[in-house]
Amino acid sequence: MDLDIALILTQDGITSGAVYALLALALVLVFSVTRVIFIPQGEFVAYGALTMAMLQQGKVPGTLWLLVAMGVCVAALDLFRVLRGASSDGLASSLGWSLGYPLLLAALVNFLPASDSLLVQAALTLAIVVPTGPLLYRLAFQPVAESPVLVLLIVSVAIHVSMVGLGLLFFGAEGARTQPFLDAQFALGSVSLSGQQVWVLLASAGLIVALWLFFGRSLYGKALRATALNRNGARLMGFSPVFAGKLTFLLAAFIGVLSGILIAPVTTIYYDTGFLIGLKGFVAAIIGGLASFPVAAGGALLVGILESFSSFWASAYKEVFVFTLIIPVLVWRSLTSHHIEEDE
């Protein structure tokens, strides 16, 4: 291996590392606010990429019907509650979001002419897939929100399994790539960067800064941090944990879908690719102890670089290396943490 190859590998590693960093941030966020280990995070990446690809082919993506179906379920649950005597305050707005929005979007996608603009397609992809995040929280996690982490994890894995099956149904077994946002090549000394790589890096950096501002400066961001520290305390201060859960899932879905849109032009995405991508985000998140954002982001870069170098040296063992990395990390975690008892 010479320096050029090393540079190219590093650069590849940093690009994928940037995406893993985004996912790791989403995973840390979801875990700290809701205690859910969000295995389906990767499915949002795949759904985002493949929805975008279908829109580019001028087809109506199945994710749209998923959104409608989930909206109908939530509306039915809300109506049922009101019929059983719960207060009907806020019913109109919740029905508007769960029924009105998906149906309106379905009408838009079906009856308006398909747009060639990448930005419109990306916006549409976000509009279709991201709202399934909070709907998912409402349907799957809100009813068991107080359960032990283990139960939430099993629910999470069950959702992942279902979403992979649905992905196969919606998108078929064929992989897809989307058109790049930027076709240019940049030369940086002896290294050449593709436009899409620059996009990925810039967008990831931008998103990280935006999240930092959100959590540091905005009231909702601070309220989420408060919920992560102490759920009951935040509830007493008038910040509903249900709302916190939905908001967190909205953010996680947004980060997932955006990552999918970013990497779809660089890698071929299949309906089940999301799992491995998401798990690499996990390896990074675990390096950060499922708590620290900066360490998780650093871990993500490490995972990306390890992956690109091992695919050069021993490509058959690429995944073995990445997932075996977690074991020394876990050992290190177990040696450095000294808690006595996890009181439920």
Add this chain to the structure above:
Amino acid sequence: MNTTRSAAALPLPAAAPAGIFCARNIVLGFVALLAFAPAVLPEFYVTLLNYIGLAAMVALGLVLLTGVGGLTSFGQAAFVGVGAYTTAVLTTSANLPGWIAWASSPWLALLVGLALTALIAVILGSLTLRLSGHYLPLGTIAWGISLYFMFGAMESLGGHSGLSGIPPISVFGWTLDEGREIFYLIWAFLLLAVLTTQNLLDSREGRAIRALKGGQVMAESMGVDTSRARMIIFVIAALHAATSGWLFAHLQRFVNPTPFGVHVGIEYLFMAVVGGAGQVWGAIAGAGVITILKQWLQDWLPAIFGTAGNFEVIVFGLMMVLVLHRAKDGLWPLFARLVPAAAPLRKIDAAAKPLPRKPMPPAGEVILEAKNVTRKFGGLVANNEMSLSVKAGEILALIGPNGAGKSTMFNQLSGVDTPTSGEVLFRGQSIAGKDSRAIARLGMSRSFQHVRLLPKMSVLENVAIGAHLRGSQGVIPAAWRLDRAEEARLLREAALQVERVGLGEFMHAEAGSLALGQQRILEIARALASDPCLLLLDEPAAGLRLKEKQALGDLLRRLRGEGMAILLVEHDMDFVMGLVDRVVVMEFGQKIAEGLPEEVQKNPAVLEAYLGGVE
């Protein structure tokens, strides 16, 4: 309180109640049906039953791991793969290296596979089992994926196309080369596994495993080595999986990596949860439901959707979510309700030989002594230069207003926490750096401020956990019922302690069904079962009614009369003043008074601490 129903929820074998529908007859009937199944059922159903049996064996391991022990693994399929690949390699390679060539028969390959699996499980377990709750399952996903990709990547294992030509198993010259024949072997292994697992759970070691769910501090302070208990169930679950893999390889006569991926591992966990993760028979129920459903869905869903694919996972995922929302104990309790099998009451053998007791130290000997104990948390000094001592045949009360540092002091004395400076001597030995088990072995036992019982276990069994260190039979004798003599002695001792604290009428009731005050008393019985010379009681009278307090007071007086040293942390002044010999009063982490109850009651510093001063 319906003791019969509650006991039915426990994963215990039935003894022999009257009636034709007793659990033993139902099991015998089930076995008889199984024996005739291959003779009458069409090939297709025999095959289905074979796969149910194989899956149930893996799910059974998960029942032990997840339902009983509270640990979870998504990586069991990888262990199935280790079992399957080991036998595939050993029985198909023509030119094995000499040192392993002896293992080319399937039966020897099974032994090698089990040994290899145990080795891998011990390594993975020692790396991941120490981690708290959610890291373990994440770790299992990671190594599940790693092992799966290894199977696919290694040339010697045939890569992704796999290994074929695996010979059938022979039993005493009978070659099991048809599904109908290996059926008997699969189900014999499975029923044996169910039987031994049930036996194990109903034993000293089994109680230790079940105590894992009650929290580490409780189990450790009763002398249970929790890391060992976790490792035991992890290895047992892995061995079950590897055995299933061995049978699978010889049934299929071919292996490739696909059935050992992490998604198959997830399916095994679904089986355990759907069946009812706390129930031994739930493993078979869950494996049956999921395997049959999978068969149907694989026929129907592609026809409905008009394309081929593994769409059954959509339904499985949604089903899991529904089960976890609506029926957390899985489907087995629903099946069990259909057959009103009377549950056993545990027999207590009054004639069993009593357990040996340690001699009590002579009255007046200093049992526990704290010397200038200081505990700092960062800048906060929770205990400052605290000294106290407890003698044999004496009750000492540690009192003080809220936030005085009593609980921190209690943790220093019981060895849960280590002082920043100063030392705690128990019978002359420093307990600094000793683990809770070693301290329990020396004869210190305790109760907890927030009651730590296993609510689903009977009063008797909860108390028997306390006697853990007074038995020695391990996993294998327990699985094969070679431990019954010792078990009878342990249960007799537990029953004596239950009677002694006055809970005899609740002997077989679920601990969780008792009132809070009775649960506190139950904790004292559990502590007594360890044959201690020192009892540390954390607010034993909280939540007790007047009569119960009087009974508790009488009990403690009797224990004192027998030479027991007792230290209690308490809020209830009436209770303390009428009972104890000496009082130590704490405020702001320091001792402000010590002496006879009457003296302390008149001490101005104490009055100030409690009443805000007397002007």
